Amino acid sequence: MGAHMKTTIEIPTPVLEEAKRIAKREGVTLRVLVEEGLRAVVSERSRRKPFKLKDASVRGRGVEKGVTEGDWATIRDLIYEGRGA
Template sequence: MKTTVDIPEALLREARKLAAREGATLEVLIERGLNRVIAEARQNPPFKLRRASFKGKGLSPGLRNGSWEAVLGRAYAGRGS
């Protein structure tokens, strides 16, 4: 399949030099690079935060319009802080 890709000149120059040293084509280098990026992405899938709400009701009524200090105070109440 053919496609058009914009590559910065400096990167293209380096890629052509490397291809010449290795006796490969630019196409082979690009394919190898894409395969590496895809393999790495498969090994390290993006982090997804699990849904962790409790019954989906949000903050307690006394905290809905409260400050962060009020939330922390309620969280640490009775814990010596």
């Protein structure tokens, strides 16, 4: 199994109480239950591929003439122009 290290962590009381109940019901120590949970999370997350956002940019020539970049009120008005109130 290898070397062990001691550490201190804060666990919300309801989570700890439920973990203790599960450990008792399964006849294992809290340490075993916590280690099992950590191993499962570490294993699952290490297999995950990093999220990559699809490039959804469009070709264009920047903002419309007369619109200042960052002028969200004007941009909003142009987007909703002719679409109701």
